[in-house]
């Protein structure tokens with residue numbers, strides 16, 4: 001097959017490095033107990049035949065529309081058009097990440113919700129390589145974006161209209177900025193109870209939390225943000241607050257729910273909807289996003 005339009009690096013990878021990996025280095029590493037896989041983003045793999053593309057688009061669009069309806073977020077007029085538009089965009093994303101951030105499904109959901117809400121201001125906490133900043137910018141070209149991460153050296157995409165800060169978002173002075181229509185994306189491995197309280201305190205009402213997991217599945221996450229929204233909502237605020245305990249990589253974790261904290265977090269929430277993980281529909285890695293709308297003060 002001809003390989004027109006490929007960069008020299010990509011041609012070298014395909015002709016030289018990939019055969020070497022498959023035949024020699026990969027098997028050697030496997031014998032030593034390591035998996036050596038190419039660091040390409042998952043969206044580099046996709047269906048080619050029209051019928052399969054149409055099925056993927058239709059399934060993802062129907063699920064997005066259903067999720068947005070339950071979340072009480074205005075559904076897109078043309079959900080299939082939105083998914084097709086996103087498919088076209090993501091293939092040219094400047095951030096080609098395989099690990100450490102959102103994949104295709106999470107990015108599509110962030111794109112759909114940001115497009116639907118069309119917020120004038122976006123706060124992003126947890127940037128890493130800048131993939132979700134890119135997604136948010138694609139969805140909302142006019143929005144003022146504030147992106148926070150203590151470590152900004154991994155950025156692969158730096159958005160010219162975004163204010164980047166390495167301090168915590170809760171210490172930033174937003175006076176003079178109207179946050180009432182803002183969208184916040186928290187993907188920073190910080191307690192979601194804490195982030196909810198901070199958002200409420202400065203008038204942010206629309207929030208996307210990444211890495212929301214129920215208590216019985218929180219062991220699946222490294223460096224977890226806990227309590228998560230699911231953990232907060234599952235607690236009976238009038239009952240006994242039993243500790244939640246789990247182990248990951250040999251380290252024990254415990255969350256001791258505090259009745260007052262649970263009560264005030266639960267009372268702030270008008271709508272919380274954990275979005276479908278979309279894996280079954282697209283074949284891409286499961287998303288873990290929850291949309292929360294806080295009550296108007």
Ligand SMILES: C[S@@+](CC[C@H](N)C(=O)[O-])C[C@H]1O[C@@H](n2cnc3c(N)ncnc32)[C@H](O)[C@@H]1O
Pocket residue numbers: 100101102125126127128129130131132148149150151167168169187188189190
């Ligand atoms: C999972 S990554 C973010 C991935 C990104 N949103 C994406 O999907 O591509 C989590 C990031 O949170 C950052 N982080 C840790 N503590 C933070 C804090 N207090 N405020 C903001 N970001 C923080 C880490 O440095 C890391 O880059």
